[in-house]
Amino acid sequence: MPLKTFLFPTIGSNKAKNLSEINNIAAELNTVLGKFCIEQGIADPQGIKLPGLNDALKSVKSYKDEVKGTKNELAVRGGINDKGHLAVTFNGILPRKGKPVKIDDEVIIRKDFAPLVEQLRNENHAVVNLQKGDETIDRAATNQAKKFGTTVEEPDDADYSGITTGNVILAAHGSRTEVNGTIIGTKLGKRSPAEIVALLTEGDKDKRLSREFSGTVWLSGCFTASGGIAPPGENFDHESFARSVWELLKSKGYKKATVKGQPGIARTDAEGNKSSVTPTGQKDYDKLKKLLPQLQTDIKKAAAELAALKKKYPDEELLRTNPAYIKQLTLLNELQKQAQQVNAEKESHVIKALVATYGLKVR
Numbered sequence: 001m002p003l004k005t006f007l008f009p010t011i012g013s014n015k016a017k018n019l020s021e022i023n024n025i026a027a028e029l030n031t032v033l034g035k036f037c038i039e040q041g042i043a044d045p046q047g048i049k050l051p052g053l054n055d056a057l058k059s060v061k062s063y064k065d066e067v068k069g070t071k072n073e074l075a076v077r078g079g080i081n082d083k084g085h086l087a088v089t090f091n092g093i094l095p096r097k098g099k100p101v102k103i104d105d106e107v108i109i110r111k112d113f114a115p116l117v118e119q120l121r122n123e124n125h126a127v128v129n130l131q132k133g134d135e136t137i138d139r140a141a142t143n144q145a146k147k148f149g150t151t152v153e154e155p156d157d158a159d160y161s162g163i164t165t166g167n168v169i170l171a172a173h174g175s176r177t178e179v180n181g182t183i184i185g186t187k188l189g190k191r192s193p194a195e196i197v198a199l200l201t202e203g204d205k206d207k208r209l210s211r212e213f214s215g216t217v218w219l220s221g222c223f224t225a226s227g228g229i230a231p232p233g234e235n236f237d238h239e240s241f242a243r244s245v246w247e248l249l250k251s252k253g254y255k256k257a258t259v260k261g262q263p264g265i266a267r268t269d270a271e272g273n274k275s276s277v278t279p280t281g282q283k284d285y286d287k288l289k290k291l292l293p294q295l296q297t298d299i300k301k302a303a304a305e306l307a308a309l310k311k312k313y314p315d316e317e318l319l320r321t322n323p324a325y326i327k328q329l330t331l332l333n334e335l336q337k338q339a340q341q342v343n344a345e346k347e348s349h350v351i352k353a354l355v356a357t358y359g360l361k362v363r
Helices: 025-039 053-067 113-121 135-147 193-201 241-251 282-312 316-320 323-347
Strands: 003-008 074-081 086-096 099-110 126-129 167-171 174-179 182-188 216-220 258-261 266-268 274-277 350-352 356-358
Touching (some): 003 025, 003 086, 025 053, 053 074, 126 135, 182 241, 193 241, 216 241, 282 323
Antiparallel strands (some): 074 086, 086 099, 258 356
């Protein structure tokens, strides 16, 4: 089946990519699809399922094995066919049993992709700042609102009634505790899971979240998806904050909603994208973060002492051979190198777009 809209390897062009040039079609497709979705006005393209991707990978491998050792090539394209399905096509000539065989193959990556794009493009979103006046949260909420094409609202004024899909983003600081070595998110913007659910489902009936809501409640704060299974005999609630919100929403009749949260310390960048520290890396991240301020203090002290030596010994040549100067310069360089290494190790625990989702959401 011919492609109607060309996406791979280049959006808008039917120019193919040779099979031999493809090293990781999964990564290449995901990159181009993300770009296409953003161009189509979809604020949050992550999480779109591609159930046929494994079949495409198998086809690439199979055809590569067949082409190996020959001068033959296959043209590989990706896009949306005239039935609206996302597909990858393979075209060319292969010698089979000594005879040329025309290949005109299509692998469906995602059925009904075009209608899905249209649905996602028409999603409505809400961003609510639960801690207005906090510089970090104000900035995060503003950046997320910009990303999702909406404005920032306050809890008392937020209107969720017109949102049946899309994202309801609640931006605030998350708090945590630790029980028997397990880090657990306890509150978001000083609110418990029950208070978060009440914010969405109680109050003015004309502004409540519809029970038909099939989108995502995004708990945009630290530790909202941090938790675990309680050890035997423990009475403390070890369940993650986000899961608790999801369970409470279900109990109130919100069967189609999903809930997203971050498993560790969370950040929002200038484009409104989230990142989070990994669950296994959080404790190491905390230790490394505590090291940095002391290192920065030591660096400032060493730099000040170096500046004093430069002032005391203005002659450049004499300064370079001065033992005290050499010692101080070596110390400063070592401290700066150590600070860079500590920061790099700390940042290695931060993953872009790391979230946990509760509830089945088919996109």
